[in-house]
Amino acid sequence: MAKERKFARKINSLDSIFDFIKSFINENSIKGSLIFTINFIIEELFTNMVKYSTESSEDILIRLDIDNDSLSTILIDTDVNSYDITETEEVDTTLSLEDRKVGGLGVHLVKTMADDIKYEYNSNKRQSTITVIKHLE
Amino acid sequence: MIDIKLNDDGVVELSGRLDASQTDNAREVLDKLDKTTVIDLSGLDYVASAGIGILLFTQKRLAENGEKIIFKNMNNHIKDVFKYAGLDQIFDID
Numbered sequence: 001m002a003k004e005r006k007f008a009r010k011i012n013s014l015d016s017i018f019d020f021i022k023s024f025i026n027e028n029s030i031k032g033s034l035i036f037t038i039n040f041i042i043e044e045l046f047t048n049m050v051k052y053s054t055e056s057s058e059d060i061l062i063r064l065d066i067d068n069d070s071l072s073t074i075l076i077d078t079d080v081n082s083y084d085i086t087e088t089e090e091v092d093t094t095l096s097l098e099d100r101k102v103g104g105l106g107v108h109l110v111k112t113m114a115d116d117i118k119y120e121y122n123s124n125k126r127q128s129t130i131t132v133i134k135h136l137e
Numbered sequence: 138m139i140d141i142k143l144n145d146d147g148v149v150e151l152s153g154r155l156d157a158s159q160t161d162n163a164r165e166v167l168d169k170l171d172k173t174t175v176i177d178l179s180g181l182d183y184v185a186s187a188g189i190g191i192l193l194f195t196q197k198r199l200a201e202n203g204e205k206i207i208f209k210n211m212n213n214h215i216k217d218v219f220k221y222a223g224l225d226q227i228f229d230i231d
Contacts (some may be wrong), residue, residue, distance in 0.1 A: 011158045018154075036183060036214040042184045047157045093223025102194045105222050106186035112221040 001028060004063035004074075008051050008129050017042060017062065022039075024064045030071065032135065037113050038064075038073060044106035045075050045085075054078040066136075070115070073132040080128055082121040085110075140180070141166045152180025155188030163188065167195045172204050177211035184218065196228060205229060 003024050006133040007013040018039055025035050044061060044083040052112040056079040107133055111117060139159035140152045143166055155163060182193075196206050207229040211219070219225045 014156050014158045018156075033214075039183060040218070041184060043156055047185075047187065091222075093221075094226075095223075097197060097200055097227045100193060100197070100227065102190050102197070104187075105189060108185060109218060109221055 002063060002065040004061060005029075006045070006061050007046070008055065008059055011047060011050055013046070014043060020062065021064070025053045027033035028131050030066075030067055034071070034134070034136070037134065038071070040124060041064070041073055041110050041113055041134070044110050044133070045130055048085070048106060049075065049080070050078045052083065053077060053128075056080045064119060071134045077128045077130075079126050081126070082123070084119045084121070085130060086115065086117050086119050087129075139163055140176060143169065147172075149174055149176045149219045150180065151176055151178055152182075154183040156183065156185045157187035160187050160191050161195065164191055167191060170195060172197065172203070173199070173207065174204075176208055177209050178212070178215065181212070181215065184215050189224065193224070193227075197198070207231065208215075217227060 046048040060075040065072045118131040119127045
C-alpha cells in the first residue's frame, strides 16, 4: 500500500513529515523500531534538498510504499539540478576528533542504513528521484 | 521538539527529538558549556545528522581546553548512528 504527500520546501516541514511516516508505519503494521531509521533517512534526504536546491520553489513529494518484504522511500524534487547522492565521496569515519569536520555525515549514514539506494534524474522535468529500499525484518 | 536544560549539578538533560529544526535551541545551552559535562540522554528519542553536528562541534570546542562531553543513557538507535559515523571512538558513551 502506497502513501504520498507533498511537503513545503522548508526545514519546519519536518514535524509534518514525521507525522506522515508514523501514520504510514501504524497503518501497515510495520515494526515500530523501523520508525527511527525511516525518519532518519527521510530527514537527511529532505533537508539536503531544502539546503542545496535553493533555486526551486516546488514542494517535495515523499512516497512510502510496501512491496512484499521491503519498504520503499521515494523523494521527488522538481525544478532542480542533478545531484546523484549515490556518487558522493565516502566519509572517513576513522579520523580523530581534531581531523573531523562538522557536517557531511548525513548521506554517509543514509547509505549505511539503507539496503539499496537508486538515483534518477529527468532532465526534461529537471526532476530528481531518490529511492531508498529498506528490507523489513 | 527538543528540551534541553543545564541542571544546578552541571549535568545537561537532553530530551525529545534533536532534528534539523531544533539545533538552534540545543546550541543555546551547549554553547555555554566550558568544562567536561555529562549529558543525560535518557529522554532523547531521536537525533539526526544536524544534531550530531552540534554535539561534535561542542566536543571539538571543549577539547581545545582538554575538556569533553560524557554521554549517559543513550538509546540503542542513537548508539547505532554514532557507531556508523565512527563517533563512538570520539565521544565517551556510558
